[in-house]
Amino acid sequence: MPLENAPTLTLHHADSSNSGAVVATGIWQVHALADRDAIKTIIKTLASLKDNPKLAWDLSGIVSLDHIGAQMFWNCWGKQRPAQLTLAPKQEELFKRIEQACVAQVVKPRRSRLTAVMILGFGIMSFFEHLRGFIGLIGQVVQDLLRFARHPITGPWREISANIFHAGFQALGITALVGFLIGVVLSFLSAQQLRTFGGDMYLVNILGMSIIRELGPLLAAILVAGRSGSSITAQLGVMRVTEELDAMLVMGISHGYRLIMPKVVALAISMPLLVVWTDAMALIGGMVSAKMELNLSARYFLQKLPDAVPLANYVIGLLKGVVFGTLIALVSCHFGLRIKPNTESLGHGTTTAVVTAITVVILADAVFAIIFSDVGFD
Template structure:
């Protein structure tokens, strides 16, 4: 009760309507800056622009300061004055005992505050070394994941009843069926663009009928598998990484390990098998839609009928190109699933790592798909052109 009465008296004594003021006066000792009013956070915020103008108008040189008429000075007001004084009291300053104690604390804080250490500079050679070690680490984990997947396949072949068929079916639906729309739209537009650009060149040489060979070979052998893989990597691969990353953040992966539920059999194998099954179907779907768009553009630009286009297509493109494209789909799907699961399991239990892991997963998946496509081009360079 006594403390509350003292606080009430102190509040009554202070003039709560007093605004912080700053006045330059001239005395026998020289020019003195007189401070009055409430120098608190609330009062300073209300009169910030006026005070800044008064401070800028102060003359340069050694000035004396008088803070004895200030009704109340809190830490915010003292910090503002301390910064204006550049971290030290003026040579001539009049303070009360409480004010002197407050500025002494600020001075102590400035001397004991730790200065941040500059970030160490890493040379180019060190960066290359770190990149090589990081690549070796990823390859080691990837090879281990591949070996575990092979063991899981053998276990599923030995005990088919215990295989995660429901998870495989769900992943086929999410990665394959739900991707039909965006894949069809992109493939149709790409087929139109490719046919239109090719027809402009074929017109110049009177070789309009070769549009069937160009579109058939490029779409069935290369464009269909690569386009499907890039779309699946950006859509399904990121979803897989995010799913596993969230399970890491929510500690579901740790709970599965405690309950002796293998991650490979229940999480990795269903996704790899699902993408291996769904990707060839998506490649076939992409081929059909893209060829339809190309045939439509060829009819508009070159006058080639749809019946002639699709009847000539089997003779213009060797069937081996179709099998190469479908094989690419299987390999690309498995690679995307492995990369997505790899980065998903490496996510740290925080949101920042989740975002970085998802981004790395998509970028790495697309890069791996392009590299694998280059390997296919080298290995089968003499197949399908007879």
């Protein structure tokens, strides 16, 4: 039984030059095209009219048209609009979507013709662009700190406290574990060498100087960069994706004063405390290993430690903690604010922030080693 308003094609005024007009009527939707006999006829008719640029098409008489029916016409036209085409207003939007999808599939990625010099140039330009943004971020944080100092009562104390808890207190476990294990390994390996030369008493000097001056601050900074730095970047990135940052600007809330400055202050406070904690755990691990390998008692270890490590090394370690924490927070916030509102940029930005933060920390540690090369070796 034929369906009411069945899809039909009518060719008018055809002549020997293959010119004419094709008028489509009826319902061109998937349920109407499901009729086996009707679809065979339509496919045969469309095949005979395929790739004929002289035909004029009139689809304005179609009662309703969905994507399936429109795709049949599009394939018949050779995936491009014919020169003479009449559409209803609703059909125009449907064919525009099909046309855009077709263009997206046809466009092939262009082969990159960038030379090594051009790649180097783009890399240098990107570096200086990041450097400019980073310096601007530092200036903004300084301004926010001055504002905070002038009006401490209205400052973001709750945000600072929350960031100290997340970046500092919750990192005690992992820093203690890594610090203890590093102390055990360093003490064990040093004891093996010192035993050969009979220099067992110098184990305290090696552990004290290496852990308090170098390894403790560096280990704590790397762990915080991987743990808290990625968290800061991801948090700001998600706020960008969900448009929370834009909403804050609309409400007149400063990103720097409520988001960035509290994180910088919190890490500047937390990192020195984490450095002391990591140093203590590493020294405990070293004492345990020294007791097992060289039979050095904990009392001997603690008595010799103040003489082996001058006070200046403790100060340098704490200063490193403040600088490392500030740099980690600034780098993480810098990349977090540059994330675009899509998930791909979020993952890439978080990874880049962690790698950059660790690199900056190691560079800063090298600068400290050069500046304080003659300090703390009395």
